[in-house]
Amino acid sequence: MPETTFSREEIQSLAQLSPFELKDKFIQLATAVQADKPGQKDTTARAMLNAGRGNPNWIATGPREAFHALGYFALDESRRVWTADNLGGMPEKKGIGHRFDSWVRRHPELPGVELLSACVEYALTRWPFDRDAFIHELTDAITGDNYPVPDRMLTHAEHIVRGYVGDELFDKRPPRGDLSLFATEGGTAAMCYVFDSLMKNGILRKGDKIALMTPVFTPYIEIPELDTFEFEVVNVSASLFAETGVRQWRYPEEEVAKLADPSVRLVCLVNPSNPPSLALSERVANQLRDIVATTNPNLLIVTDDVYGTFVPGFRSVAADLPRNTLLVYSYSKHYGCTGWRLGVIGLHDDNVIDEMIANFPQEQKDRLAERYGTLSLEPEKIRFIDRMVADSRSVALNHTAGLSLPQQVMMTLFSLFDLLDEGQAYKERIRETVRRRLGLLLEGAQMKIADDDGRAGYYIELDLLAEAERVHGKDFADFLEKNYEPVDPLFRLAEQTSVVLLNGGGFDGPEWSVRVSLANLDDLDYLKIGHHLREIFQDYATEWERAKAAG
Secondary structure, X not given: OOOOOOOHHHHHHHOOOOHHHHHHHHHHHHHOOOOOOOOOOOOOOOOOEEOOOOOOOOOOHHHHHHHHHHHHHHHHHHHHHOEEOOEEOOOOOOOHHHHHHHHHHHOOOOOOHHHHHHHXXXXXXXXXXXXXXXXXXXXXXXXXXXXXXXXXXXXXXXXXXXXXXXXXXXXXXXOOOOEEEEEEEHHHHHXXXXXXXXXXXXXXXXXXXXXXXXXXOHHHHHHHHOOOOOOEEEEEEOOOEEEOOXXXXXXXXXXXXXXXXXXXXXXXXXXXXXXOOEOOOHHHHHHHHHHHHOOOOXXXXXXXXXXXXXXXXXXXXXXXXXOOEEEEEEOHHHHOOHHHOEEEEEEEOOOHHHHHHHOOOHHHHHHHHHHHOOOOOOHHHOOHHHHHHHHOOOOOOHHHOOOOHHHHHHHHHHHHHXXXXXHHHHHHHHHHHHHXXXXXXXXXXXXXXXXXXXXXXXXXXXXXXXXHHHHHOHHHHHHHXXXXXXXXXXXXXXXXXXXXXXXXXXXXXXXXXXXXXXXXXXHHHHHHHHHHHHHHHHHHHHHHHHHHHHO
């Protein structure tokens, strides 16, 4: 294949973009049609294979059917209260449990009604809910006829999602005490709210030192650089190798030891990681616990655990270090619901943030009392997680804060579905899907990765420079570094094979690494992508041999 049509200088310039913005350029290249004559369609044009973004190509159908079935029940309840053409009333709480049971018996043919009933009965068995109160919360919420009250999260929904988190992210061994939850518009909103409120409350200040466990989801790199924060960033790099040319994507002890410095106020990690897609090892989790127990007891940890459900036996840092950890979780990837925008922030009721605020100097307490004074006669008693809710609506609009109620119902049904046998079977199917796709990718690329029981497999990060050294030796790797930009392979892939991948360097990974999403294409597409990667790799080897012969 020929080299890319872009000059090295043009590639250098474009490489400054965020990987998600650079992806759009690759898509343009991958979809361009080269016609032999003006107006003539190119019959050799390839379909674009975009493995750049992590939007899965599966959805969880059962809980969505249950959601729509609940909607029909809610409309019947509305018409029961008031009927006039297209006008209905607000569902009534008294006796709604009995009416729901009767409605379920009368509509056995309705898609989703059986699962809806199973979800409701599971919840009533596991938690001491009043039947009318719980079913009314679901019914009124799916109708969307009220503001969210409580604004942070609906009462029954919080219990259920806490149970889901305990089972799926805490390995059914939650810490003592309660985890309070704030339902948010996906994990991205959760990230924004966390950083914003830490600043607004003086827990973090402009220019503070924070750490990132890298590679990491790009916004965690870019947010600290904004003029709002201007944090001093310490990278904790996953730089271990299993063997020459094969990265472990694991953290050396000396890298994690950087967090022992008390001047490091906060550390952000995605667990399992993005892009390497590996759960934090027990060794590193133990080292973190030791650091918090000794040299840096007030270290704040933000853990983004969106991919945790893809690793059997996953256990979040928030389970072992509950006092220090803010948990961010999104339902998007597991349930194929990126468009629903469903996420939560979790914070243990006994936490160092509330402790820090309580110990602030009086001047700082007075400033915060003025900020939150319209919400309570005792603003100093407002917990940090509730301050985040207020800050999400600039405090003044706190009375209209909260995730939309139909979204909270969908989140609740996703959670209940997972806790049933049907949800556990679904989880195994999607885990097997990404594992199968990873195998096909590696078969096509003929590349080697480290064996790891903690692999989620939602993404894979492949270090092309390390692979070059493994296959052809260090001289070949040096040739690539000297003569090409690290993103050159991605330009070639897009331009010559219509394959779109993301540059791993944009995630603070190795500059020559690429991220492949294993979630959003058909299985055999990954075999094709692997073949194309191998072809591009062979092109570089041919150019190297040619250069050696000419020299």
